[in-house]
């Protein structure tokens with residue numbers, strides 16, 4: 001495992017839930033020269049999911065679940081995208097241009113895949129495999145945050161419950177959630193936007209239950225607020241009935 005790229009916390013957790021945070025960090029290693037971006041741009045949501053790692057870490061403790069998280073900004077390589085996605089190394093994001101991602105050569109692209117995506121993906125895959133070996137029926141839950149305003153449009157949804165072809169866990173969560181937060185299925189975006197790569201690659205490929213949780217980042221601005229969201233999500237995840245095997 002490359003500990004500069006990926007972190008595993010609480011690997012021996014007792015929950016079947018395995019938490020993933022692909023956009024945990026806005027760290028850009030020195031060799032990339034900040035990708036030509038200003039400090040405010042690197043602090044903004046284009047480089048990471050602000051607050052997502054904090055919520056994931058609270059959930060790790062509340063559920064006693066392992067957590068696999070990324071340690072490199074998604075602008076270097078977005079680990080929730082396969083290498084053939086045009087969004088894996090974006091040259092534009094919302095209103096920002098990313099100079100260090102423009103006109104990348106094939107060698108540079110491959111170097112980033114090798115340096116960031118492959119070690120993250122392999123570590124996550126090995127972690128899931130180990131959980132199965134240890135007798136768990138893993139449930140993959142990825143934790144993200146999104147910006148309240150995107151391209152000038154205000155987003156009303158507060159928490160998105162996202163899924164691809166396997167909606168078992170999402171259905172249960174949507175059916176049992178109370179009205180404290182405005183939650184929606186596959187919002188503010190969904191599988192058609194290419195955001196379900198980890199779910200497809202790590203969970204659906206093995207028949208494991210899964211969901212992607214997107215939290216509006218203005219709900220995550222203080223430690224207290226992040227803890228409250230995590231408490232609410234932990235209760236919702238725990239209320240969703242224990243996963244059954246997929247009926248085939």
Ligand SMILES: [Zn+2]
Pocket residue numbers: 023049143144145
């Ligand atoms: Zn994200």
